Amino acid sequence: MEAAEIDDILDDWFIESLKSYKDLHVYQLEHPTQVLEWTSRKTVCVAGYSSSRNEMLELRLPLKLLADENKGLCAERDFKVVHGGFSEGPICCLRHIPGTRCVVTNDGQSSDLQLWDLGGDDCDVIRRTGSIQGRSVSHTGSRIAAQRSTPPQVLHGAQSSNVQLTHLGTGETLYKLEADSEDPLSCLKFVGDTVFLASCCNGSFCIADTRTSAAPQVSPAPSGESVLWWTDASAAPQQACCKVIRLSSSGQALVSDLRNLGGTVCKAQLGIQTPPCKLEDVTVLWAPALDGCFSVSGFSGLVQIYDTSGWRTELQDTQPLFQHCGHAVSSQHTDDSVPPAITSHVWHPERLRTLLSAASDGSIHVWDWVEPERN
Numbered sequence: 001m002e003a004a005e006i007d008d009i010l011d012d013w014f015i016e017s018l019k020s021y022k023d024l025h026v027y028q029l030e031h032p033t034q035v036l037e038w039t040s041r042k043t044v045c046v047a048g049y050s051s052s053r054n055e056m057l058e059l060r061l062p063l064k065l066l067a068d069e070n071k072g073l074c075a076e077r078d079f080k081v082v083h084g085g086f087s088e089g090p091i092c093c094l095r096h097i098p099g100t101r102c103v104v105t106n107d108g109q110s111s112d113l114q115l116w117d118l119g120g121d122d123c124d125v126i127r128r129t130g131s132i133q134g135r136s137v138s139h140t141g142s143r144i145a146a147q148r149s150t151p152p153q154v155l156h157g158a159q160s161s162n163v164q165l166t167h168l169g170t171g172e173t174l175y176k177l178e179a180d181s182e183d184p185l186s187c188l189k190f191v192g193d194t195v196f197l198a199s200c201c202n203g204s205f206c207i208a209d210t211r212t213s214a215a216p217q218v219s220p221a222p223s224g225e226s227v228l229w230w231t232d233a234s235a236a237p238q239q240a241c242c243k244v245i246r247l248s249s250s251g252q253a254l255v256s257d258l259r260n261l262g263g264t265v266c267k268a269q270l271g272i273q274t275p276p277c278k279l280e281d282v283t284v285l286w287a288p289a290l291d292g293c294f295s296v297s298g299f300s301g302l303v304q305i306y307d308t309s310g311w312r313t314e315l316q317d318t319q320p321l322f323q324h325c326g327h328a329v330s331s332q333h334t335d336d337s338v339p340p341a342i343t344s345h346v347w348h349p350e351r352l353r354t355l356l357s358a359a360s361d362g363s364i365h366v367w368d369w370v371e372p373e374r375n
Contacts, residue, residue, distance in 0.1 A: 017326070022353070022368040024326065025062045027079040029362040031055065034280065035094040036346040036356050036364075037103065039118060042066060043082060044346075044356060045103055046364070047091035054091055056126050058083040058118055061366060065354075079364070083119045085126030092141050092280065097168065098148035102129075104156075104168075108141035108280070110134065111158040115168065132171055135162035140279065143188035145196060155210070159185060160198045165210050175210040179218075186279060187231040191242050191258065201279055203229035203246055207258060219261040222246065222254060228279060232294065233258070234286040245294050245308075247284045249277075252315070255308055266311035268318040272299040283345055289352050293321065297342035301328035303357050305369070322369050327359040 017024055031054070033046040042061055048054030060080045092108030101118045111134025117127045134142055138158035145155040153174060157163030159182050165175035183200035190196045191207070198216075199205035208216035222229070228249040234242055242258040243265065251272035255265045282298030292309040304320040311318065328339040340359035348354035354368045 020322075020370055022370055023065050024365065024367045025065055025078070026326070026330065027059070027364040027366075029057075029358075029364060032343055032360050032362045033358050033364075034092055034343045035105075036344045036358055037094045037096050038346065038349055039096045039101075039103070041348070041350055045094060045096065045118070046358070047087060047094060047105070049090040049092050049108070051090060054087045054089070056085045056087055056091065056116070057081050058126065059364075065366060065368070079366075083124050083126050085116070085119075085128075087114070087128070093144050095144040095146045095154070097146045097152050097154065100152055102152065102168065104132075104144055104146065104154050106142045106144060106156075109139065111136050111138040111142045111156075111162065113142065113144065113154070113156055130171075132156070132166050132168075134158060135164055135176075138184075140184040143185040145188045145190050147190045147193065155188060155190070155196060157185060157188065157198070159183060160200060160206060163188065163198055163208075177206075177208055177216065178213065179206055179208075179216060184279060186229060187233075189233050191233045197231070197233045197244065197258075199229075199231035199244075199246075201228050201230075203227075203231075203248065205231055205244065205246075207261070217261055219244075219256065222248070222252075228277075228282075230279075230282045230284045232285050234288075243286070245284060245286060247282070247296065249282075251299070253306070253308075253318075255311065264313065266308060266313055268306075268308070268311050268316050270296065270299075270304075270306070270318060274299060281341075283342075285345070285347060287352075288347055288349055295345060295347065295355065297345045297357065301325070301339040301341060301359070303342055303345050303355065322372060324355070324357060324365070324367055324369065326365050326367065327357065327361070327363055330363065 031048040034049045037045045047056040089107045091105045093106040103116045105114045113132040115130040142156045142158045152168040160179040163177035183202045186201045187199040194210045203221040206216035206218045233244045244256045246254045251270040254267045287293040297303045303324040305322040307321045340361040345357035356366045
């Protein structure tokens with residue numbers, strides 16, 4: 001593509017972005033990240049995933065983004081590194097323990113966890129403080145979930161058959177999930193104070209409670225072709241019920257209600273470009289503050305937002321409500337003909353339409369999208 005054509009594409013997208021975004025900020029990491037984890041409403045943790053030494057950073061969002069009024073008066077319009085450290089191995093999963101300055105990571109190659117202190121006002125260094133041994137040998141890594149609790153605890157596992165709740169201070173196992181699936185987990189998430197969802201890559205999932213040893217409630221894998229499935233559960237307190245979204249590698253999305261695990265509330269066929277082949281390729285997330293909306297990345301160089309409010313029980317084609325193509329467009333000025341892949345994205349925990357996304361070229365975008373006008 002000629003330089004003039006690339007400039008025209010960038011100019012067109014810039015003009016369009018003035019209408020499509022309330023805010024859009026771009027940051028460039030030295031190396032790409034697969035993890036984006038909020039450590040507060042203003043800070044996010046990122047880390048590299050290469051096989052050698054990796055940097056771990058806690059970044060503060062641009063002050064201009066966080067300002068409710070007089071945004072033009074904010075001097076800082078960029079991300080700022082507030083804490084940093086190094087890991088000797090890759091970091092493929094990272095979770096912040098609410099109410100603490102601790103994060104827990106996994107290298108994607110075993111079921112063991114690493115513990116880190118993010119530092120405080122008197123120290124800008126992120127330090128490794130310990131480790132937790134997993135219950136199994138895993139080549140796909142562990143999923144991690146955390147909930148505000150006293151004392152601090154972490155839920156983790158590579159398959160539903162080896163999920164456990166561990167005391168961070170002593171390493172004591174407080175709970176074990178009694179399940180028999182050996183399929184790798186695609187999602188592990190608390191949907192209540194003690195209730196959690198454990199979903200496998202074959203599309204099956206179970207709901208269990210860490211207060212009891214009773215058998216979990218199980219929803220079987222969807223019938224049909226054998227494909228990869230990614231799952232997320234809504235856990236926003238303002239929502240009337242907890243919903244589960246399951247998305248297949250063929251682009252089929254199913255929404256279930258946790259009050260009726262055997263049924264499907266609605267479903268739709270997403271228009272996907274390139275079917276992913278690895279579990280870590282795709283991220284699907286419910287919006288925490290927009291009822292019925294979820295986001296998807298990993299099928300292309302885009303982050304797409306979908307609204308399920310008009311979906312029915314019969315399978316139908318659907319189009320995204322909004323899509324962020326900034327990573328793909330901004331890469332046009334480089335010599336690389338292959339657009340960057342989205343490695344991860346995450347919704348802001350409080351702001352309605354603010355998301356953070358990362359790509360394989362090391363770019364990080366934080367964007368507040370404007371809902372399109374509906375016909």
